Structures are given as C-alpha cells and as structure tokens.
Amino acid sequence: MILSNEEITTIFNGIQDSILILSPEQVILDANDAFIRQMDLAREDVIGQKCYEIFTERHQKNQNCRTLCPLEKAVTNRRPCRMQLKRPGRKGQPRDVEVSISPIWNEKGEITKFIEISRDITPPVIDDQTSREDLVRMLDDRNRRLSAAQERLLHQDKMASLGKLSSAVVHEINNPVAGILNLVKLCQRILKEEAVSQAGIDLFIGYLNLMETETRRMSGIINNLLMFARQSTMELIPCDINELLDQTLMLNANLLKINHIKLDTRFAKDLPKIKGSADQLKQVFMNIISNAAEGMAATNGGTLTVTTMAKPEQRGVSIKFKDTGPGIPKVIINNIFEPFFTTKKKGKGVGLGLSVVYDIIEKHDGTIDVESRQGEGAEFSILLFENEQPATASAT
Known part of the structure; x- marks a missing residue:
C-alpha cells in the first residue's frame, strides 16, 4: 500500500521526536511539528535557514560546528552518525539531546538530503528523593534491557x-x-x-x-x-x-x-x-x-x-x-x-x-x-x- 502525501505529512508531524530534513549544505528543508514546538519558533523562521543559525543564532559557522556537529560528521564520512550534545530549547534553555542523522541516497548513489532525528534526554527536575531513586532504578532497568537485547543480537x-x-x-x-x-x-x-x-x-x-x-x-x-x-x-x-x-x-x-x-x-x-x-x-x-x-x-x-x-x-x-x-x-x-x-x-x-x-x-x-x-x-x-x-x- 502506497501512502498519500497527506498521510506521510500526518505521520511526520505526529512523531514526538524532533525531525529535520537538511541539505548537504546545512539548509533546513523541512521540520516536523515537534521540532517547531521544542524551539518555540514559527515554521517560516526555520525553513530555509542554516541549521547553525537556528542552534547558535550566528550567521557563520563557529569552531563547535566543525568539531561537534553531527551533520558535519555525516557529510564528511558519508555514513550515519549518532551523538549526544547540548542544544537550546524553549526560551533558550540548554537541553541534552541525542541526535541521529542519516544520509538519503538517490538511485545514482548520490546523497541528496539528510534526515536528523533528535530526542530530548534532559533528566527531569526532581525534588523528591524517593522519585529520584525510582528514576535511577528505572534507568538502570532500561540499560539492563538494552544490554540484554544487544547481547542477544550479537549471539x-x-x-x-x-x-x-x-x-x-x-x-x-x-x-x-x-x-x-x-x-x-x-x-x-x-x-x-x-x-x-x-x-x-x-x-x-x-x-x-x-x-x-x-x-x-x-x-x-x-x-x-x-x-x-x-x-x-x-x-x-x-x-x-x-x-x-x-x-x-x-x-x-x-x-x-x-x-x-x-x-x-x-x-x-x-x-x-x-x-x-x-x-x-x-x-x-x-x-x-x-x-x-x-x-x-x-x-x-x-x-x-x-x-x-x-x-x-x-x-x-x-x-x-x-x-x-x-x-x-x-x-x-x-x-x-x-x-x-x-x-x-x-x-x-x-x-x-x-x-x-x-x-x-x-x-x-x-x-x-x-x-x-x-x-x-x-x-x-x-x-x-x-x-x-x-x-x-x-x-x-
């Protein structure tokens, strides 16, 4: 079954992780609703901008762009890249995000675009010590399950x-x-x-x-x-x-x-x-x-x-x-x-x-x-x- 453009757009905007479609030149071609909400910006202020203009509010790349940018690494290595870094969120508050970026290839084997999926992994502010301990246990359990799944895959x-x-x-x-x-x-x-x-x-x-x-x-x-x-x-x-x-x-x-x-x-x-x-x-x-x-x-x-x-x-x-x-x-x-x-x-x-x-x-x-x-x-x-x-x- 082939999905219609309307169905694809609905799925794209229904995903709760932030998604960007970027050109190899680092121009933002599209963004889903989750990204717009996270950045607290209007869509027209995002589409067509360079990614570093959105994340650093600069009109030129800085040194961090060359060393910490997952898109730079994906463009250079021509393969998927995953990393954790800090990015601004609502009202400029720094957030911890896990970013995965993959190239999109055409039938000629050329990279035409990149898709970036980012997830906010900033730990929530917890006042209650018991809740903090519950969170630690939950994270430990999740890590154990991920490790077990990976061991099964390797086996x-x-x-x-x-x-x-x-x-x-x-x-x-x-x-x-x-x-x-x-x-x-x-x-x-x-x-x-x-x-x-x-x-x-x-x-x-x-x-x-x-x-x-x-x-x-x-x-x-x-x-x-x-x-x-x-x-x-x-x-x-x-x-x-x-x-x-x-x-x-x-x-x-x-x-x-x-x-x-x-x-x-x-x-x-x-x-x-x-x-x-x-x-x-x-x-x-x-x-x-x-x-x-x-x-x-x-x-x-x-x-x-x-x-x-x-x-x-x-x-x-x-x-x-x-x-x-x-x-x-x-x-x-x-x-x-x-x-x-x-x-x-x-x-x-x-x-x-x-x-x-x-x-x-x-x-x-x-x-x-x-x-x-x-x-x-x-x-x-x-x-x-x-x-x-x-x-x-x-x-x-």
Missing part, C-alpha cells in the same frame, strides 16, 4: 556465522577421524601377528603418535568452536591479537580450502596486548573472513592476506584483511556498515554482519575502514588501542 549473528561454518567444520573433523580409523586397523593387524618384531613395535608406536597428533588437532578445532559459540560478554581483558586470529582462522581453515582460497598470514612478532573482549573480537574477525570467503567463492577462489602490525606512535595494533574477490561497488561502499544493508539474495543473510563488526569496534574505541575497487578486491583495516584512543588516529 544471533554469531550463530549465523557458525551455520556458515558447519559443513566446513564437519569436513575438517571427518578427515582426521577417517585417518585414525585406518591407523586403528593397521594397529589391529600388527597385534594379530604371533610374534611382533621390533620393526612392528616401532611401526605400532608411530601409528599411535599419528593418532595422538590427529586427536589433538580435532580437540583444538572443537575447543575453538565451543569457545566461539558461547554467549559473548564485554569483559575487557588483555588480548593477544595474533592468538585470536589463529583461533579464528583455524575454524575457517576448511571453509577457505573448499572455496579454493589461499591464506597468507603476515603477523608481526611481539605485538602489544590490546584491552578488549576476546569473544567479540573473534566475532569481528569471523564476520570479515566469512564475507571475504563468500566474495572470493563467487570468483572461483583467490587469496586472503591477514596482516598485523604494531603502531607504537598511536599505542595500538593494526589488523588488515585483504582479499582478491570481486570488490565492493562504489555506490554502496558507504552503506555496508548500516544495519540490515545486504546485497545477498533473500534468505542468504539479513545484513547484520558488518553492522555488528562496526558496533563492536566502536565499543572498543577502535576504528575500521574499508578500501575497495570493483573487480580488485577489498581491504578492511582495523586499529585497536592498548588503552584509550589517541586524539588523532587512523587505521592505516
């Missing part, structure tokens, strides 16, 4: 990754099982001999050593699988990035093999440990590797190069994943970290993988960037820090 994404791995892991375990079975039969044949020679004993011991090696390999695969499958937590501990990558690549070894993908690891030695969630960082690596494998499978294989490097000037570690797949089209490269954005066929994915990656890296105060040309593969660059992110840093 669902993880289970989807495991689903993709299932057939590859079965093959990875089946091969040593078949080898062990053959070795058991050979051992049985030796034991059936009436007098076992020294050569037979040596052969028997060799077979046992091979069985132990294959059993340990299976145990490593299964342990890694179980560790990855458990519920993720945001417990921050010192993490060895090379070790986490090794564990994740072990799980993906057969997935890469059956898709004819060569693995090239270039791990720097003596990397500083990163304070982070081992479970969630492995989920990041799993999603990026899985996406690269799917892309290269469509082109009959390729090479995945995983590189780690210390960044002492930024007190961090750089991790790069470079593939030789089909690459990412320029018109969608700025959308790939958005929730539910996917180019896969229906039923093949809901578009949460890279959104989860972006969210986890952001929670670690890290950065993630992607470079790609269609037909020339893609490279994801992650920068994680030992403690807190420096003032200026990039994942290069």
Whole structure:
C-alpha cells in the first residue's frame, strides 16, 4: 500500500521526536511539528535557514560546528552518525539531546538530503528523593534491557556465522577421524601377528603418535568452536591479537580450502596486548573472513592476506584483511556498515554482519575502514588501542 502525501505529512508531524530534513549544505528543508514546538519558533523562521543559525543564532559557522556537529560528521564520512550534545530549547534553555542523522541516497548513489532525528534526554527536575531513586532504578532497568537485547543480537549473528561454518567444520573433523580409523586397523593387524618384531613395535608406536597428533588437532578445532559459540560478554581483558586470529582462522581453515582460497598470514612478532573482549573480537574477525570467503567463492577462489602490525606512535595494533574477490561497488561502499544493508539474495543473510563488526569496534574505541575497487578486491583495516584512543588516529 502506497501512502498519500497527506498521510506521510500526518505521520511526520505526529512523531514526538524532533525531525529535520537538511541539505548537504546545512539548509533546513523541512521540520516536523515537534521540532517547531521544542524551539518555540514559527515554521517560516526555520525553513530555509542554516541549521547553525537556528542552534547558535550566528550567521557563520563557529569552531563547535566543525568539531561537534553531527551533520558535519555525516557529510564528511558519508555514513550515519549518532551523538549526544547540548542544544537550546524553549526560551533558550540548554537541553541534552541525542541526535541521529542519516544520509538519503538517490538511485545514482548520490546523497541528496539528510534526515536528523533528535530526542530530548534532559533528566527531569526532581525534588523528591524517593522519585529520584525510582528514576535511577528505572534507568538502570532500561540499560539492563538494552544490554540484554544487544547481547542477544550479537549471539544471533554469531550463530549465523557458525551455520556458515558447519559443513566446513564437519569436513575438517571427518578427515582426521577417517585417518585414525585406518591407523586403528593397521594397529589391529600388527597385534594379530604371533610374534611382533621390533620393526612392528616401532611401526605400532608411530601409528599411535599419528593418532595422538590427529586427536589433538580435532580437540583444538572443537575447543575453538565451543569457545566461539558461547554467549559473548564485554569483559575487557588483555588480548593477544595474533592468538585470536589463529583461533579464528583455524575454524575457517576448511571453509577457505573448499572455496579454493589461499591464506597468507603476515603477523608481526611481539605485538602489544590490546584491552578488549576476546569473544567479540573473534566475532569481528569471523564476520570479515566469512564475507571475504563468500566474495572470493563467487570468483572461483583467490587469496586472503591477514596482516598485523604494531603502531607504537598511536599505542595500538593494526589488523588488515585483504582479499582478491570481486570488490565492493562504489555506490554502496558507504552503506555496508548500516544495519540490515545486504546485497545477498533473500534468505542468504539479513545484513547484520558488518553492522555488528562496526558496533563492536566502536565499543572498543577502535576504528575500521574499508578500501575497495570493483573487480580488485577489498581491504578492511582495523586499529585497536592498548588503552584509550589517541586524539588523532587512523587505521592505516
């Protein structure tokens, strides 16, 4: 059912959060009734004005516009932006607002407008101590529910990754099982001999050593699988990035093999440990590797190069994943970290993988960037820090 313009306008003005439609040049093209009420202005005094003229009552940008403006960030990064800041409300009273701003793209992949949704999160003035405590409990409960919902989302994404791995892991375990079975039969044949020679004993011991090696390999695969499958937590501990990558690549070894993908690891030695969630960082690596494998499978294989490097000037570690797949089209490269954005066929994915990656890296105060040309593969660059992110840093 297609909504009429009148119905769209009714919905637009019925939303209680403030909404602005802005041009890339920061001109206010439209505003809903909630914004007009919040600012206590006439509509004709808002439409056509620059946003900074409304919020700062200045006719030119100031330094805050360049550093704190969510629209500036969205225009520069060409991706959605969310932040909290102070803005004037009725009678110029400063209010705490949570602002989300997203680009609107046309069919040519060009940004034509931005939609900004802002919510007043200023705590109400409470005189009564009991009411204050009730509010704190209510906020704590809300935060717990949001955290639980996010943990469920992360776990669902993880289970989807495991689903993709299932057939590859079965093959990875089946091969040593078949080898062990053959070795058991050979051992049985030796034991059936009436007098076992020294050569037979040596052969028997060799077979046992091979069985132990294959059993340990299976145990490593299964342990890694179980560790990855458990519920993720945001417990921050010192993490060895090379070790986490090794564990994740072990799980993906057969997935890469059956898709004819060569693995090239270039791990720097003596990397500083990163304070982070081992479970969630492995989920990041799993999603990026899985996406690269799917892309290269469509082109009959390729090479995945995983590189780690210390960044002492930024007190961090750089991790790069470079593939030789089909690459990412320029018109969608700025959308790939958005929730539910996917180019896969229906039923093949809901578009949460890279959104989860972006969210986890952001929670670690890290950065993630992607470079790609269609037909020339893609490279994801992650920068994680030992403690807190420096003032200026990039994942290069």
